[in-house]
Amino acid sequence: ALNPEKKVTLYFLVTGLVFLMVGVAIGPLQALNYAGIDVYRSLPFLKSYYQGLSLHGVLNALVFTTYFISGLLLYLPCRELGVRPNLKMSWAGYWIMTVGVLMAAVAVLGNNATLLYTFYPPLQGSPLFYIGAALLVVGSLVIGAQVVTIWTVWKRRHPREVTPLVTFMSVATWLMWFVASLGLVVEVVFLLIPWSLGLTRGVDPLLARTLFWYTGHPIVYFWLLPAYVSWYGLLPRSAGGVIASQTMARLAFVLFLLLSTPVGLHHQFADPGIGMGWKVLQMLLTFLVVIPSLLTAFSVGASLELGARARGGGGWSGWIRHLPWRDPVFVAQALAMITFIPGGAGGIVNASVALDAAVHNTAWIPGHFHITVGTATTLTFFGVTFWLLPHLTRKPLASRRMALWASWLWFWGMALFAVGMHWEGLIGIPRRTYLATATGLGDMLARAHIPMALTGISGLVLTVAAVLYFTVTFRTLFGPRVTAAQETPIPFSDSLEDAEHRALPAGAATVSPAGARIHGAQLVLDRLWVFTALALLLVVIMYGPTLIGMLLNPHPVPGLRLW
Numbered sequence: 001a002l003n004p005e006k007k008v009t010l011y012f013l014v015t016g017l018v019f020l021m022v023g024v025a026i027g028p029l030q031a032l033n034y035a036g037i038d039v040y041r042s043l044p045f046l047k048s049y050y051q052g053l054s055l056h057g058v059l060n061a062l063v064f065t066t067y068f069i070s071g072l073l074l075y076l077p078c079r080e081l082g083v084r085p086n087l088k089m090s091w092a093g094y095w096i097m098t099v100g101v102l103m104a105a106v107a108v109l110g111n112n113a114t115l116l117y118t119f120y121p122p123l124q125g126s127p128l129f130y131i132g133a134a135l136l137v138v139g140s141l142v143i144g145a146q147v148v149t150i151w152t153v154w155k156r157r158h159p160r161e162v163t164p165l166v167t168f169m170s171v172a173t174w175l176m177w178f179v180a181s182l183g184l185v186v187e188v189v190f191l192l193i194p195w196s197l198g199l200t201r202g203v204d205p206l207l208a209r210t211l212f213w214y215t216g217h218p219i220v221y222f223w224l225l226p227a228y229v230s231w232y233g234l235l236p237r238s239a240g241g242v243i244a245s246q247t248m249a250r251l252a253f254v255l256f257l258l259l260s261t262p263v264g265l266h267h268q269f270a271d272p273g274i275g276m277g278w279k280v281l282q283m284l285l286t287f288l289v290v291i292p293s294l295l296t297a298f299s300v301g302a303s304l305e306l307g308a309r310a311r312g313g314g315g316w317s318g319w320i321r322h323l324p325w326r327d328p329v330f331v332a333q334a335l336a337m338i339t340f341i342p343g344g345a346g347g348i349v350n351a352s353v354a355l356d357a358a359v360h361n362t363a364w365i366p367g368h369f370h371i372t373v374g375t376a377t378t379l380t381f382f383g384v385t386f387w388l389l390p391h392l393t394r395k396p397l398a399s400r401r402m403a404l405w406a407s408w409l410w411f412w413g414m415a416l417f418a419v420g421m422h423w424e425g426l427i428g429i430p431r432r433t434y435l436a437t438a439t440g441l442g443d444m445l446a447r448a449h450i451p452m453a454l455t456g457i458s459g460l461v462l463t464v465a466a467v468l469y470f471t472v473t474f475r476t477l478f479g480p481r482v483t484a485a486q487e488t489p490i491p492f493s494d495s496l497e498d499a500e501h502r503a504l505p506a507g508a509a510t511v512s513p514a515g516a517r518i519h520g521a522q523l524v525l526d527r528l529w530v531f532t533a534l535a536l537l538l539v540v541i542m543y544g545p546t547l548i549g550m551l552l553n554p555h556p557v558p559g560l561r562l563w
């Protein structure tokens, strides 16, 4: 039998992957729509393009990610600290989430919550959807609270020690999520649920949107940081290297904790009723997030280079060939990281008040987030499953070749998709449009033949990638268990700092002066509660006046009932 913490982790991961499979199955239909081809008319089980889009966005971006992250960022810190999670709490988190998702699924499948994944009022869906969404978030917070508690207890017992890296990054991610989820919780619990139940007559759409984006931006870091945990903490070992700098990794996470939340207004540049000054200020703060992203790019790049050079690689770029390109664990994550480079660059465009005007609500935006959450995160998680599922189940990966093909095809499919959608966006084609039947777009469609063809082809490539990925995953899960086999190790990586410690001659003082300095810096960064308090303070400053203004001057409107 599986040990109990492996079992609960596996439930989180596999449930997330099953929901992803359903969500992804709809993606190619949308891609064909953006190629001007209508398959929706012949689908008996979907009432509209928008029902399909709601299912796709909610299942992929909200449900899959939350399950996967909850499982991963519960299991890794517990294993690193050598403690058992509280199993009752872990299962409680799982079931709260699952009941929530099933409620929301009933609403969306019944076409009673065709609200797209942003569920902006005044569109009003069934209360089941909002309650379900709230439970999904609450379930994740139960898991996060548990990890933070485990860490707090550990820290109390080891006050002079620095938190091990993967635990540190996981706790920082969860604390960020606590701060970040407040907006969504307040929106859903105090505005949308009472309104959909008929207890209140109206909701102020601007207030609701502001609370939504308060969470809606940092949620992208909730999706991304677990991938960073893997890139910083696990991938170096998979590549045969060591972490170039733990301190850098810790600094990056502290910066994300501080800067992720007070930037959501950059999603509302086109909304009236919010002062331009606040928009510009939050734009500037958003640009600061570039710093931890570049810290990550350079230090993870250095870790991989160290690995490749250790394997005999040399030269200015010749070492790249010496990375383990036959190992799907590495390949999926390396391709995810490469994809994140244009993803990040596009993000800077979106966050700029002036440039956003050119791409706002066009196909550019889904082009952007399919190479960020849809690839940087998702493909990293694919790479993680290639070692984690064998680790949890003691079943070998069913086919390394298939895993490699799935990774490369996802990478190229999303690359084509991104080119097609960004390009369509620059021509002016709107997002969230039933394009195959749309009228009134002038000559836009005539000018978009090439990008539309690219988008359509990408949908087909991604279908093959998804089929291969889920085949290898489920063949692994249902394959025979090799009980005698050794457990696939968790690739917790060493760092250059550790190596320096070990290099000290026997009998020397346990830490060198440089080592002591690093230790001191890391202990300062370990004060995650202080940084959380600072993050909250920044939120109060950046959002307080805008929110108070909206609360003092509300504009409630009745719902446009869709159910």
Ligand code: HEM
Pocket: 024, 027, 028, 029, 030, 031, 032, 034, 053, 054, 056, 057, 058, 060, 061, 064, 116, 117, 118, 366, 370, 373, 374, 375, 378, 431, 432, 433, 434, 458, 459, 462, 463, 466
């Ligand atoms: C929207 C295709 C996988 C998240 C879209 C759209 C297309 C698409 C064409 C734009 C629809 C529109 O604006 O009308 C695909 C394909 C996929 C795929 C072909 C792979 C087979 C994913 C993944 C994620 C994701 C893995 C996230 C983890 C989203 C979200 C939306 C979206 C959040 C926006 C929904 C909305 O506007 O309400 N997808 N997608 N997709 N996709 Fe995907």
